Amino acid sequence: MWRLVTSLTALVSSSKSSILNQPASTLKIWKSLTTETPILARHGISTHDCTPFITFVLGGPGSGKGTQCAKIVETFGFKHLSAGDLLRREIACNSKYGSTILNTIKEGRIVPSEVTVKLIQREMESSDNHKFLIDGFPRSEENRIAFERIMGAEPNIVLFFDCPEEEMVKRVLSRNQGRVDDNLDTMKKRLKVFEAWNLPVINYYAEKGKLHKISALGTEDEIFEQVRPLFAACEQINSKTLLFLEGQ
Numbered sequence: 001m002w003r004l005v006t007s008l009t010a011l012v013s014s015s016k017s018s019i020l021n022q023p024a025s026t027l028k029i030w031k032s033l034t035t036e037t038p039i040l041a042r043h044g045i046s047t048h049d050c051t052p053f054i055t056f057v058l059g060g061p062g063s064g065k066g067t068q069c070a071k072i073v074e075t076f077g078f079k080h081l082s083a084g085d086l087l088r089r090e091i092a093c094n095s096k097y098g099s100t101i102l103n104t105i106k107e108g109r110i111v112p113s114e115v116t117v118k119l120i121q122r123e124m125e126s127s128d129n130h131k132f133l134i135d136g137f138p139r140s141e142e143n144r145i146a147f148e149r150i151m152g153a154e155p156n157i158v159l160f161f162d163c164p165e166e167e168m169v170k171r172v173l174s175r176n177q178g179r180v181d182d183n184l185d186t187m188k189k190r191l192k193v194f195e196a197w198n199l200p201v202i203n204y205y206a207e208k209g210k211l212h213k214i215s216a217l218g219t220e221d222e223i224f225e226q227v228r229p230l231f232a233a234c235e236q237i238n239s240k241t242l243l244f245l246e247g248q
């Protein structure tokens, strides 16, 4: 069903009046989906019948990306791909890049784009789902450009969990799940990398009108109440599109 999103541009002129009656969240999603053709799918992810619907989930270390992704999966049936988890899996299975990835993560630096994009590509191609949450990627403009080049795709929407540094530090240091990067020394480096390399990507998508900034302070449920309407709006737009196309 998500393939139909690509037909939204064609729909804009004919259904503008009914769309204008929608709530603000729906309108913002509508705008971000139609400001340009969202999906190109020329290269790596064109093997499925459906064009994927891609959400990038961005935010600093400990801002709650993974926590909110789990809720989106539960409520809206997306496939969750955490770039960090995919990299940690490579370490755990001693792949050829394992030790390089481990050292990079310990230093809070960014793993080479080709490695991460290939891992994401493999997961997307082997999934039956075509609604993807890509969590913690892209972390730099170079990551973003590599994704577009290798996958031939852009995200439909981008979430940014905006969280104060003190709160992120507090959450990461109390997580206690044995992650090699959850210590004060590495956390300081992760925050610096976030500011220097991730923020330009966030600004890029803000300028493109694709960014949805969420305040990441509050309880997990309170934060999800900001997230829910975005995806509900996507579903609403999509079902309207489906009805429209069925009437063609």
Ligand code: UP5
Pocket (backbone or CB within 6 Å): 059, 060, 061, 062, 063, 064, 065, 066, 067, 068, 082, 083, 084, 085, 087, 104, 105, 106, 107, 108, 109, 110, 111, 112, 116, 135, 136, 137, 138, 139, 171, 172, 174, 175, 181, 190, 216, 217, 218, 219, 220, 223
């Ligand atoms: N928590 C969550 N929400 C809360 C709330 N509202 N109130 C109170 N507590 C809350 O949450 C963090 C902790 O906070 C948890 O204990 C949670 O219960 C609690 P989580 O949802 O895990 O936050 P998240 O933003 O996912 O934090 P994470 O530490 O995973 O973010 P990072 O972006 O730092 O980590 P990631 O795993 O993506 O990457 C790790 C490293 O891998 C990077 O530093 C980098 O070296 C490397 N990497 C790359 O090189 N390239 C990539 O593309 C991706 C990663």
Ligand code: MG
Pocket (backbone or CB within 6 Å): 065, 066, 082, 084, 136
């Ligand atoms: Mg995470």
